[in-house]
Amino acid sequence: MTDESGGLAVFLEVVSGLELLLCLVVATALALRWRRHRSGATGSAFGVFAVVALVIGSSYLQPDDVMSGWGAVYVDVLVCVLLTIPYLLVRFTWALGGVSDRTHLAIAAMVGAQWVATIAAPPLPEEGAPHPSWYSSYLVLVLAGWTVACVVAAVGLWRAGRGQSSVVRQRMRSLSTGGLLLALTLVISGAAGSETPTAFQVLVSLLGLLAIVLFALAFLPPPVLRLMWRQPDLVALSSAERGLMRALSREEVAETIVPVVGRVFGGGGAALLDEHARPVRTVGLTPERLQRLTDTLAAHPDGRAVGSPDAELLLAQLSSGWLVVQAGRRAPVFGDDEAVLLDRVGNLVDLALQRAQLFEREQVSRRGAEAANAELETLLYSVSHDLRSPLISVLGYLDVLRSEHGSELTGEGPHYLERISVNAVYMQSLIADLLE
Known part of the structure; x- marks a missing residue:
């Protein structure tokens, strides 16, 4: 091995270590979120990172002889696990409503066919040996299936981000871009086809690292990036805050904040409830859904986030009522950021309601004095x-x-x-x- 090849090998090892570390960190964070919310989307996202970490980590346990015996079994299992990654990505997208049930089942059937082809295929040809026709067909099947699944997931994630809050929309776009890079990574890797480290493999490794970084940023964005992504929402909330300062009644407070909260949090609806859980103002909630909401609130009066994992109820308790958002499927996947922001908005609403109550009391006192x-x-x-x-x-x-x-x-x-x-x-x- 030349010095150049040795340097490339070391570089690839470093990149592989970084990828493994990122996957383990994100997988751990997603596992903790899944324990809290039991969300199907969170479980699928955890599966993606856990499987990627497993594939990367397995490279350190690769047997010397992969052409026969346990080595051949190792290769078959590794390829089947690798083929699971795009399916889990599609399943994650399906759990968020980005792809239809039919598309999800079609991708699952395609991956199942790839598994069968992998297990039934003869041992892979040795390095440098001529490739038989079945191997070329198998390689096309794997690359095409991987690409189709990743592209379907990427398009679905991009579409699922429409109409959401700015930070959720940017996270979905980061996931979508990562999915496309994941597809490109395998296509280039299949074209490289060499065990000797080359600049081509360095490119593949860097693309894979970039895809994992984009996935990691979507689930664990640093505070500065999260603030940049949320800026449009903060502008809308700032405008609503100025409106709250001018509100002189509970109805005016509700009219000012409820529509904005519904848009900013990208949920299925929003409502401001009084201290008796009676609606003051609602947006996007049918009477039946509102009744379920108030029933849930009666059962969990102190909960901040209650409800099913796929339709979570974000709740900010006020001194004389509740500010409620019927969040979408994405809320439990991306952590408690939305609940924290809703609490801050709830504090502003609470101050506005208290000021409105004082104004109403002053008005009542003044009218009483005038009547007297x-x-x-x-x-x-x-x-x-x-x-x-x-x-x-x-x-x-x-x-x-x-x-x-x-x-x-x-x-x-x-x-x-x-x-x-x-x-x-x-x-x-x-x-x-x-x-x-």
């Missing part, structure tokens, strides 16, 4: 009117008494008459002040 003032004015008007009528009569009789019989009064009579008139006028001014 109106009643007081009515009472004062009635009382003053009832007092003024006899007082006017008194003043009238005093004028008659003074003008017609004033000369007949003697002694202190005129003084008493004057005092009565002065006090009557004073009372009249007091009544006038009450009416002003």
Whole structure:
């Protein structure tokens, strides 16, 4: 082996080690998610990374003689396991609604046929020996099947990301691109066909590493990348936050946030429920589905994420109600990011609802004070009117008494008459002040 070939061999070993490490990390994370949610899509994704890790790790256990005996069995088993990878990728896509049941069954049948062909085929020709016709046909069958399955999965994943939140859409596109690279990797690898390390095999190894990196980024994106992917959603939520600051009632809060939450989280619907689990505003939820939602909420009042794995209920508990999103199949696959973001949105909604409640209480108090003032004015008007009528009569009789019989009064009579008139006028001014 030349120095160049030795260097390429070392490089390929390093790349293979990185691929194995990435697969083990992502497989572990997916296994933990599957334990929490028991989602079929999460299980299929775990299967993809577990099988890839198994294939990569098996290269360290490869027997010296792979042309006969246990070596030939090892090759057959390894090829069958390798052919399982695109099927698991298609099954993952099917679990997310990216491909139809018929397509899923067709891919499963195709992979089954490849397994049968692998087991029934004679031992592979030795390195450098001429390839028989059956080997060329078998190689075409494997490469074509692998390519078709990967392309079907890639297209399905890309389509399944439409209409989802921006971060889920970017994750699905990362998976789709990784699926295409996976197909390209095997096609180029089949064309390389040499055990001696070459630049061609280095390209294959790098493409495989890039595909695994894209898959890993979809399931375990770093915070910076996740923030970039979520930016459009954050813009929509920021606009809704400004609307919440202007909302003056529970209905206005619900009208502002529920449609936005439904779009941002890409779920099957959203709702704002009051403290009695009665809907204030709903979007995309049928009455039957809403009833199931409230029943589930009654059974799990403190749960943040309850429901079936394929239609998970994301729940943010508020001080006087709940903000609920009927998430899609993708929520449990990509971890708890959506639930964490919904909690943050719920905090903003909670503040807006509390402010709206304070405003409503102030309005009720103000209306009560205005009603009390109106009643007081009515009472004062009635009382003053009832007092003024006899007082006017008194003043009238005093004028008659003074003008017609004033000369007949003697002694202190005129003084008493004057005092009565002065006090009557004073009372009249007091009544006038009450009416002003």
